[in-house]
Amino acid sequence: MDRRKFLKLAGVGAGGIMLPVYGVPVSAAQLAGNGMDVGQKKVLADVVLNTARKAGASYTDVRIGRYLNQYVLTREKNVENIVNTESFGAGIRVIANGTWGFAATNDLTPDGIARAARQAVAVARANAKYQSEPVQLAPVKGVGEVSWQTPIQKNAIQVPISEKVDYLMEVNNSALNAGASFVNSALYLVNEQKYFASSDGSYIDQDVHRLWAPMQVTAVDKKSGAFKTRDGLSTPVGLGYEYLDGREEDKLHGQTTLYKDSYDMVEDAQLAAEQAKAKLSAKSIEPGKYDLVLEPLHLRLTIHESVGHPLELDRVLGYEANFAGTSFATLDKWRSGKFKYGSDKVNFFADRTQPGSLGAVGYDDEGVKAKRWDLVKDGVLVNYQATRDQVHMIDQKESHGCSYADSWSSVQFQRMPNVSLAPGKEKYSVKDMIRDVEKGIYILGRGSYSIDQQRYNFQFGGQLFYEIKNGEIVGQVEDVAYQSNTQEFWNSCSAICDESDYRLGGTFFDGKGQPSQVSAVSHGCATTRFDKINVINTKRKIS
Incomplete structure (x- = not known):
């Protein structure tokens, strides 16, 4: 799958922005499944580092990434769309002859990734003809093998689709019952599983999670035809599903407590309807x-x-x-x-x-x-x-x-x-x-x-x-x-x-x-x- 092949969805709020969704469609079950083992990633990374060095690179880094997206879009009583995508491949960056070169591939075999490494070096050599001065890299000490994960309580992608749809329907009903004429709501969930390795001596495995729950509520004055909107007052976050369900597990004491950074989308939908109506007479x-x-x-x-x-x-x-x-x-x-x-x-x-x-x-x-x-x-x-x-x-x-x-x-x-x-x-x-x-x-x-x-x-x-x-x-x-x-x-x-x-x-x-x-x-x-x-x-x- 190359970067030119991607889906675009109409967004909710913010002027109906177009949202890029890279990858190929997969099932929700595939999305929640495990990706490549970290040991396999290290083997492929070493192939890249060794191949690029032998080809003449003075510096090399490789990013092996699995990028997951899940978007659930609703309007009033209906689900408008559910999209699950996965994109998986590797990007290789090198310095050769003092110049950057880059190549990417989704052929994650030793031969495929080695070809991409040689291509990156060839690109750098070609670019060097037009380079006025060599790249100067600030030093970075290699950290060896380390890992990092967004500190989430609940993986949003692993929450059943039915539960997410039920939640958004509750949001929409809250707005409609409070007098809204129209309401859109959505969930945008992203998981970036990124493995980075470099000739500096770093092998870094990261698992990054993000969530966004936008909505837009519209109130219409039926006599005049005038209308006003109020978008949700949530914010995109680097958190898990606990941001929406408002609960977190206290693993030390075996209790469930209120999550301090939660957002009550249902309550905000009601307020949005009331405030959109108030805008009509403000x-x-x-x-x-x-x-x-x-x-x-x-x-x-x-x-x-x-x-x-x-x-x-x-x-x-x-x-x-x-x-x-x-x-x-x-x-x-x-x-x-x-x-x-x-x-x-x-x-x-x-x-x-x-x-x-x-x-x-x-x-x-x-x-x-x-x-x-x-x-x-x-x-x-x-x-x-x-x-x-x-x-x-x-x-x-x-x-x-x-x-x-x-x-x-x-x-x-x-x-x-x-x-x-x-x-x-x-x-x-x-x-x-x-x-x-x-x-x-x-x-x-x-x-x-x-x-x-x-x-x-x-x-x-x-x-x-x-x-x-x-x-x-x-x-x-x-x-x-x-x-x-x-x-x-x-x-x-x-x-x-x-x-x-x-x-x-x-x-x-x-x-x-x-x-x-x-x-x-x-x-x-x-x-x-x-x-x-x-x-x-x-x-x-x-x-």
Whole structure:
């Protein structure tokens, strides 16, 4: 199965996005079955390493991957689709003559994988004719044979399909009984079984799990024909099915307890229907300057677009200019050591070790151990996100562990880690924050957005909007979007709630690169206030 052969499904919410699903259709039973034994993977990996070395490679890594997807989509009383796919193969990357070469194969026999290794070296030699300077890899010490698994309580793919369908039907009925006219709900389950080996001496076996439970609820005014929607307020997570069933097993004491990071989709469906109906009669916002109180599931998208992407080093260097833009956060700003990305309260950090996050792994796709590092400290730009062959460009000697490929057939490259805003250090709740606002808007959930190619000028909407006057919420409003630029916006940050309000939000399908790849990433923050931001009315007037 090559990467050009894949399915696409219409998504739920977020504008009906198209979701790529790589692999061949399999049964649910096959999906839940065991893959290749780790010992067999090591034998094949050694074939690659030895073959590439003999062919002239100075460095080699191989990723043997089994990528599993299960999507369950429903609408009202019906199941729209159930998709199970499996993709299995190996990607081989080498350096020969100072230049990268890559080849991939799904022929996982010793002969097949050896042919791919020789092909990767041949590609590198051909590329070397056009290389201006040799690849410089930051050193990574081999870790030997190690393994890592997402710390899940319940493997979502192994939960019976009937149980998942029954759950989504309960979700839909909850919305319909609360007055919704239409409702879509879905489960997206991903399991990446990845084995990485390199000539540095690493043999790393990882089992990565992710889950997303989106929905969209619509309320229609039958008299006028007007309608409003409210998407679910869940977030994609690096967790198992316990995120939805709300229970975890205490193996030490033999008890079952409430899981702290659970999401009640049934309850949210009821609230979504009620709030979508309320939107129909909510007053339209008056444009002007407002203090914005932004909750985490909303602010995570603003972080993603205005902080996560512009601090990707390849974007800063112009490698993404042809497709997804560049970055305003250029090297001269970082080298000055004085560039004010935000106010003194703003501290951004990258972290691929956060439990429950989409970007959590033990090691990246170059065998670099996951870690945490600062990007913006006390408002000042201090670092970027970089891979082994990039860090020398910013005078650093250790990779940040930001390499990722969405498939065994894709070459790994720099991808965003979890990028988060640190919570405030002093005790400060959402109620405290609202009480301190005279004229403002409280915004919840992700909405539409737009940002320029340098990740500087932007506009963001949301799911729910509440007007604040003299320290109190006075009612729901509609047709809200705010406009700013990245530096002005983050320098207007005046308050951040404490750690008790800190939550992760995320995206399952963050696109980048040519050919395009998708990755999953989370962003954490607490509710945050921004002063005197320009708010516009998005309502279209018909003349």
